[in-house]
Amino acid sequence: MSSAGNDIVALAAIDKQRTHHSRFYSKILADAERPLFDSLQPGTMSFENFVWLLWSIKESVYKYLKRTEPGLLFAPAKIHIRKIELPRIHADLLHDISAAPLRSVSAVSSEETQWESRGTGPGDESYKGIALFESRIFYFRSKIHPDFIATVVNSEESFENIWWGVQSIGHSDYTHQSLAVRSFALNKLNAVLFAGRDAAGKSPLQIGKSPLGYPLLLKDTREMTIPLSFAHHANFVAYSFNLALPPQ
């Protein structure tokens, strides 16, 4: 069964100093993962970004599984990251991360950022790799930006049907985050599902919530079979959904 799992970490909201304490990161990293950082080319990423990258991957895997395994508990150190592949253009971007493919949404705020992607392609500059939980393999795509780390996971190697996006928001309270991520995802889903049609009518799409807490996509109040995942942290929200479009 297909599912969806994503996560976002707002880097301004993490305690960088605390992240470096072994007492802290040992609750996130498995013993075998510390050498993964040492194996990265020096300057690739800071240790705190490494820890939070792995957190975001592990949280995404947990959310992907929780949908079908309600009794599952989140134990980050039991999810093992086995491989991190750097973005293709990473070497060129090491000291010029501002070249990351973000765009400014000037209509809302000159400082607001928004980034959206589907699958992989020429413009894809994600970190990629593999995570293992028990005997199951998951594939991840992560975006590391100066302000956030975002991850999406899939149980298949292809991300052709995975849509994901990140948006900054003006207020970090829970109510605002919740409204913002729903609106952000619905805008994308409406654009994808109803592209080319008369958009004059009211959208039939709504977001509901399952008894387990994950989001549900509803059309005319009936649940659609499009797995959806939301994440929010401080001033960032993120969505992912799994949707195969019919061939044109």
Next chain:
Amino acid sequence: MDRREILEELKKVLAPYTENKEMLAGVTEQTDLINDLKINSANLVDIIIDAEAKYNIEIDMDSSEKMVDVKSCIDVIAEKMNVQK
């Protein structure tokens, strides 16, 4: 320290990580950290570290994954405090 005293101290541990102060004040053992107190999952490790310091205990991985609501937090803390004695 009995369960009621552990709970009172636990409220102080949780306070920096929830904006829902009203619910925190009226917290019960059934209160869920994420769904009720709206604590961001990114702060769960902070809470474990702070609880370790507050109660002078060590919380291992198997115990920390159980700490999803107030009852399970108190269960784990009480168990670890007994081990310390």
